[in-house]
Structure formats: C-alpha cells, structure tokens
Amino acid sequence: MSCFAGAVTPTPVSNATGASVPTATGTNLNLATNAFGAAIEGVGVDKGGDVFAVDFEGGGRPPSSSFGFFYQTGSGTKNPLLINGIRFTKDETTVLLADAANSRVLRVTKNGTKTDIDIFCTDPRILQPNDIALSTKKDSLIFLSGRNFTADTIAGVSGDLWTCEAGKATQFDPAILAAADIHRTNGIETSPDGKFLYLSSAKNVGGKVVSNQIFKFSLDQHTGHLLKQKPTLFYDFVDSPATDIDGMRADVAGNLFVTRNGDGKVVKISPDGKLLAEIVLRGMGGPSSLELGGCDGSTLFAVGKCADNATIGCAASFKTDSVGKAFSILQKS
Template sequence: MKWNLLLSACLGMLSPAWAAGLFVATPLTASHAFTPGIEGPAVDRAGNVLAVNFARQGTVGIVTPQGEARVLFALPGKAVPNGLRFDRDGALYIADYVGHAIYRLAPGEQTPRLFAQEPAMSQPNDLAITAEGVLYASDPDWKNETGRIWRIDRGGRVTLAAEGLGTANGIEVSPDGHTLYVNESVQRTVWAFTIAPDGTLGGKRLVKRFDDFGLDGMRADIDGNLYVTRHGKGTVVKLSPDGAVLAEIALPGAKPSNICFGGPDGRTAYVTEVEHGRLLQFRVDRPGLEWQRLHGSH
C-alpha cells in the first residue's frame, strides 16, 4: 500500500515523462548475484556496468547492458572495493575502504595498481572526479557519525580537503567544476562546497535536508541536477542544483546504495540495490555528466 501511494505520487509528479517510458525501474541482474556489499557503480565506454562485490567480497563485476555478469577482477589481499569512477581517458579508480587506499586500472590493463593510500583515513567510501581527473573521496566514520573529504591529485597525492562533517557518503562535482556536493547519510543532508582554483574547498552551504530515511550514493546529470539514492526508502530523488525536489523514482528494493548513468545515450540510470543484491535500471530525461565526459563531449 505504501509503495502504491509513493508510485501514485511519483506518477502525478512526472506524468509527461512517465508517459514516455521514463523513470520506471526494473531489475537488470538476478537477485543476489552480488553480495550485500554491492556498490559502485560505473559504466565503461562500451556500455558495460561495473559494480563491486559481485559473487563475493573483494571483486569488481562487469555486467553487459543485457544483464550478463561476471567477475572482472579482484583486489589484492583483504582489500574491499566501494566507490568506482572512470576518468575521461577511461582509467578506472577504485576506493578500497579496508586498506584506506585508491586503486587505478589503466585502459587496456587487467590488474589494478595501488594509486594512493592514506592511513589517516577512516575509509575512502565514494569518489567524485573533476574534468581534469582530480578525485575527491568521502570518508565517513560511522561509529562516531562524523566524516571528512580527501582530495587526490593526478599524481596520487592525498590532502585533507574538508573535515567536521557528518557521515559523508555520496559525492559529486558540478558540470562547471566549481562546486563539490556531498551528502551525509545519518544526518540526511546535502551540502555544497565551492572548489577554489587550487582545488581547496570553502563556502560550505546547505542544499537540502531530509526529514527521514538515509542518503547514500549521488550523481549529476549534464544540467547539474543531482540523483540521490534514499537508502531504506527505496527511491532515488532528483534534486535541482539548489535543492528543489524535481522527481522521486520508486524502486523494486528498499536499499539503493549508489547510482550511475550509461546506455547508448547516457540516459539509462543504473542503481546498486542491497536488499536483493542486484542492479536496477531506469531511463531518464538527460544524460549523466560522467557518461558525457567519458564519450568526449565536454
């Protein structure tokens, strides 16, 4: 009943798009193909979806647009991946939250290599990337409900970019490269920072505060709208850059963990969903920012 009411509300809000077949979520992979650690995700130039912890912890899986899945590689030792990001050259960056590290898989290579490591991190959780290839990593301390943001330059040098946050989780850079967004899962807030020319962060300001349910992954489309997964609510909310709710998409699963964009035109959203350990998909109205950069349109 609750799901039907939410669906009806979303339908009323999105009636023109819904009629065009947008914002209707369906499964892409079989249930429990991934562990409860399913996260990531990211889409390569060929349109395959990469997501972490396929079949077992410590792996990165690759899924075709038709839903066929296999292990692509495993991280070494006790490393466990979380956030994934491609840069505009097609290199893949993998956040290892156990080893406080970032791995990099160069185009054409089969084995990821250690790119950056910072013992002072609680963990690198999710990753954002600028057009120039600079990474920002969210770093939640779940036990103390606090968090930080780290900056990792193209040479792998790690510097603390912001501290004093709540449980920092989803993170994204605006299309113009001037704003970094980060959400806090426990505090249910989305914040924006101004990115200075030297990459430092300042001007922290509140974008959106939610009254219930958690926040997890977050990605932008080419217009700068944010898609935020609502962990526990089973939805993805679409926010304008200033925090207005533009849409809320109901999912067949209560615990979405993260989101990315792909498909032949960048307008297919892929969502990692923990309750059923699977990937979901739905069509959107505008391409994702990371997809646009990966395909050479900047």
C-alpha cells in the first residue's frame, strides 16, 4: 500500500526577517460539493491514519452537528462516510467532541453497534470550547481553548484556557493570560515530550485584527498539568498580523504546523520558534483545521472553506517528512 502524497514545488520566499524559507503546494482533494459544509473544522486522526472532519453534509443542517471522514487509508477514497467522533484517544473506540454551543466536551464511545454519549467535562464559564489538545502524560487529561470574537478584545477575557481531567474542568488563571496580553485563543497543542503547551492569541482593535501570536506554557513533568506561570511568546506573525491562526498540530520532532485562516496556507515552525516552510493549499480560501495522518502518519491534511465557494468545505493534502504526534501516540495504544 502506498501512502497518499501531495505535490512538492519548493520556491524560496522571504519571512518577516528577510530570511528565505521554502514554500510548497498542497494537493486539492476535490471533495464532492455535498460532502462538507462551510463549518468544516476539527480535523482528527485515528490509529489507522483515517482523517475525519466536522460538518459532514452540513448544507441545510445546523453547523458542526455531524462528522465524517474525508480520507480513508487503504482505499484512498475521498467520499466521506458518516461516523461520530473527531479527537481520538488511545482507546480506539472513544472520541472526544468539543461542544462549542454548550460549554462542554462530549465523549462518544462505540460499543459494537451501539453508540454511548456522555459528558467528559463541562462548566458554564468555558468559552465554547474551540479546540482540544491531548496530554502526552495522562490519557484522561486534556486542554481546551476558547474565544469570544468582539470588535475590541480584552486580554484574559476574550479568550481562555481550561484543563479537564476525570470529569472536572479547571480554568487557567485569567489574570496570567491578561498579564501575557493573550486575547482570542484558538489553536492549541502540546509538545511531543510533554513539556509545553502552545496556545494562539489574536487581538482585535476597532473591529480589525491587529496581531496573531503563539505562546508557550510550561507543563508539570510528573502530572502533566499546566504550571501557574506566565507563558513566553513563542512566535509572532509580524509579517501578517491580520491573518488569524486557527488549527495547530505537532509532529514527533516538535515542529508546529499552523493554519493561517484567510491566507490559504499552512506554516511549519520549529521547536525553537523558527519559520521553516510555507505550504500553499490549492482551492482553499481559509484553512481552519489540520492533522497529520495517512497510512504512515506523515501526510498533512487541512480543511476549510473553498476559495471559489465559501458555502462548502474543501480539503487538501501535503506529504511531509515527519510523523504526526497524535498518530504516533495512537500507535502505542
């Protein structure tokens, strides 16, 4: 079986410092127009490398109420099948769903032909949640980001960060977020060594987005929990401050793949905060989420609104040189 791959066309471009970084082009997967709606988001990978997304057959239905896979390892099909779930755990029968409408995370468990759904954690103060990051230390520990999009965002108020474990949701101190000038939070991911958590922040002033940054939080090496410390600035998109960060995923080497929603691209950032590459996604106007999957876990899949029709969802792929962190963890289960 060969792994699905995207086209590679290296071309040097300049980043904010003037340094040259390679750029490449992903492959449009040409999903059926009725496959996913415009709310396509929340990409997740299972142990087999199959890749899933939110808003399956979303046209005419409430957004993000259903799920399906758009890439099936083995057959390489691009026709999605209906399935419940989006963020897979080490237990192959269990997935976690961020329920942004009800301030909770749902746990969906498949028992033969029966599907059980219960609440993994909830708190009415949670903003959304927007996305989920899994701990590399504990199977029962996850992290949540959330945001409130307003014309003028407020640090420590317009975005938040939560930990969920054993049914309990705990908010990270908003005062620490405020001190770090963290506004709308969205993309969230943990490093493969379990030492850090990455969180994006976007700031609005007068209805305009004026900054997009990624912050790095320290994690306790024994418990996996967030340390009550001020985070450090990991990366600042000074060259494109108005382009929102959305999904973030790490590979096993600790590199971050970050979607630039509205720019039609994904960027790759090294563990020491250097821009390594830009991946242009054909046919996609605003990539919202991404994951590394495929049969060997090294194909980057991204989803978002189509460039020529913002009412439907598109997907693109690109063959990378490293395995995804989530895929790697699932192989050890």
